[in-house]
Amino acid sequence: xxxxxxxxxxxxxxxxxxxxxxxxxxxxxxxxxxxxxxxxxxxxxxxxxxxxxxxxxxxxxxxxxxxxxxxxxxxxxxxxxxxxxxxxxxxxxxxxxxxxxxxxxxxxxxxxxxxxxxxxxxxxxxxxxxxxxxxxxxxxxxxxxxxxxxxxxxxxxxxxxxxxxxxxxxxxxxxxxxxxxxxxxxxxxxxxxxxxxxxxxxxxxxxxxxxxxxxxxx
Amino acid sequence: xxxxxxxxxxxxxxxxxxxxxxxxxxxxxxxxxxxxxxxxxxxxxxxxxxxxxxxxxxxxxxxxxxxxxxxxxxxxxxxxxxxxxxxxxxxxxxxxxxxxxxxxxxxxxxxxxxxxxxxxxxxxxxxxxxxxxxxxxxxxxxxxxxxxxxxxxxxxxxxxxxxxxxxxxxxxxxxxxxxxxxxxxxxxxxxxxxxxxxxxxxxxxxxxxxxxxxxxxxxxxxxxxxxxxxxxxxxxxxxxxxxxxxxxxxxxxxxxxxxx
Numbered sequence: 001x002x003x004x005x006x007x008x009x010x011x012x013x014x015x016x017x018x019x020x021x022x023x024x025x026x027x028x029x030x031x032x033x034x035x036x037x038x039x040x041x042x043x044x045x046x047x048x049x050x051x052x053x054x055x056x057x058x059x060x061x062x063x064x065x066x067x068x069x070x071x072x073x074x075x076x077x078x079x080x081x082x083x084x085x086x087x088x089x090x091x092x093x094x095x096x097x098x099x100x101x102x103x104x105x106x107x108x109x110x111x112x113x114x115x116x117x118x119x120x121x122x123x124x125x126x127x128x129x130x131x132x133x134x135x136x137x138x139x140x141x142x143x144x145x146x147x148x149x150x151x152x153x154x155x156x157x158x159x160x161x162x163x164x165x166x167x168x169x170x171x172x173x174x175x176x177x178x179x180x181x182x183x184x185x186x187x188x189x190x191x192x193x194x195x196x197x198x199x200x201x202x203x204x205x206x207x208x209x210x211x212x213x214x215x216x217x218x
Numbered sequence: 219x220x221x222x223x224x225x226x227x228x229x230x231x232x233x234x235x236x237x238x239x240x241x242x243x244x245x246x247x248x249x250x251x252x253x254x255x256x257x258x259x260x261x262x263x264x265x266x267x268x269x270x271x272x273x274x275x276x277x278x279x280x281x282x283x284x285x286x287x288x289x290x291x292x293x294x295x296x297x298x299x300x301x302x303x304x305x306x307x308x309x310x311x312x313x314x315x316x317x318x319x320x321x322x323x324x325x326x327x328x329x330x331x332x333x334x335x336x337x338x339x340x341x342x343x344x345x346x347x348x349x350x351x352x353x354x355x356x357x358x359x360x361x362x363x364x365x366x367x368x369x370x371x372x373x374x375x376x377x378x379x380x381x382x383x384x385x386x387x388x389x390x391x392x393x394x395x396x397x398x399x400x401x402x403x404x405x406x407x408x409x410x411x412x413x414x415x416x417x418x419x420x421x422x423x424x425x426x427x428x429x430x431x432x433x434x435x436x437x438x439x440x441x442x443x444x445x446x447x448x449x450x451x452x453x454x455x456x457x458x459x460x461x462x463x464x465x466x467x468x469x470x471x472x473x474x475x476x477x478x
Contacts, residue, residue, distance in 0.1 A: 028276055030398065030402050031393060031398055032281075032393050032394065032398040032401050033392055033393045034391075034393060034394070034397070036392075037392035037393070040392070041392075043321045059357070065408055067309075091353060093240030096366060133364050133408050133412065134412045135410035135411065136404065136405070136411050138405075155401055155405060156405055157410070157411060158411075170400060170404050171397045171400050171401060171402075172397065172408065173393065173394065173397035173398070173401060175401040175402070175405065177397075194251050202392070203392050203393070204392070204393050205393055205395070205398070210457075211400070211402070211403075211407065214399055214403045214407070214409070215403070215407065216408070
């Protein structure tokens with residue numbers, strides 16, 4: 001019986017993959033804004049985005065990035081938990097390689113798979129042989145505009161035995177990300193993202209950033 | 219005589235062309251006003267004005283050009299007036315004028331103001347001419363005073379506006395590409411988040427961060443074992459206190475030789 005059930009689940013998953021309805025592509029633009037200008041940006045986003053009445057959603061998360069060193073290119077798995085809603089499930093996320101594409105493509109595209117988990121995920125990953133590569137605290141605001149998600153967040157370094165409240169910020173800026181999760185091949189949304197990013201200029205320059213080049217930037 | 223006629227013809231052609239340009243730009247602006255009033259921006263609207271003023275300038279330049287025959291010496295004589303519809307005239311005027319009748323012709327061919335207006339103008343000119351020098355001087359001073367006052371108000375407002383705009387353009391730097399790179403590299407690759415191992419000077423809470431040095435690729439002799447005792451602590455690390463415990467363990471593992 002159980003086997004049967006499992007196979008049907010597998011079947012529906014396969015058919016979902018085949019009919020290309022799984023949103024596993026993330027379209028992404030990134031930028032940053034100085035702490036001093038974040039209020040202006042939030043104000044503008046409040047005006048531009050859908051959740052006008054309720055205001056922006058806040059979040060306060062802890063993210064741990066695990067790597068599995070099976071090949072030369074390490075596979076990264078991200079575990080995220082909400083510090084402000086501890087009863088919420090944890091989240092495991094796989095992010096693939098960034099595809100920059102040529103100039104005509106407005107955004108980065110990368111594979112992205114999310115799944116809700118319990119808090120034992122860390123133990124599970126460790127048992128699998130994954131090792132925690134780095135971790136950080138992220139706190140900020142989230143906006144919605146149609147299918148687009150906009151986060152404005154501050155990244156904090158962890159550790160040094162300090163309590164979570166006194167973590168050290170990475171920089172004097174907020175990270176701004178504009179992303180959409182969509183099934184593959186829906187490139188039209190990237191155009192919408194470009195025009196939305198255009199509306200945030202010159203406050204924030206949302207761009208597609210080449211991670212390979214970042215590795216060499218000091 | 220022939221030469222003059224030719225000149226007149228070419229001048230008229232050129233003038234008609236310019237007038238058509240002007241007409242078109244006015245027409246396109248009216249179109250915009252009527253159909254795009256919801257999306258019309260001030261800059262584009264003002265561009266239209268600039269275009270028109272450009273056309274007007276070329277037109278007046280052309281009229282004052284020395285090669286242009288003195289048009290005011292020429293007369294337009296209506297030879298035949300008729301109350302009937304004139305299809306040809308309609309075509310020429312884009313359906314604006316239907317008949318060439320006694321009713322409309324005086325308005326269209328008028329070269330002088332209406333007699334009443336002309337009389338009023340004369341009256342004004344006479345009044346201006348009869349004004350005494352002192353009175354005129356007095357009025358000029360008063361006028362200058364008013365203008366200076368307005369000028370001051372405007373320039374003061376402009377100054378304020380410009381400093382405000384300047385302050386804004388000074389604050390235009392609201393983001394830095396370096397910060398973007400730092401943050402993206404940190405979130406994406408853990409750059410700056412992975413702790414650099416330093417031999418702990420004093421054991422205890424001052425110990426380094428959880429993750430041992432190893433970067434992906436270096437593949438040094440990592441201690442997967444060190445993670446394990448750590449994890450349960452992590453899991454419990456909902457609050458702040460456990461993180462201290464966690465680092466304690468870490469620091470300890472680094473000191474104890476059996477782990478190397």
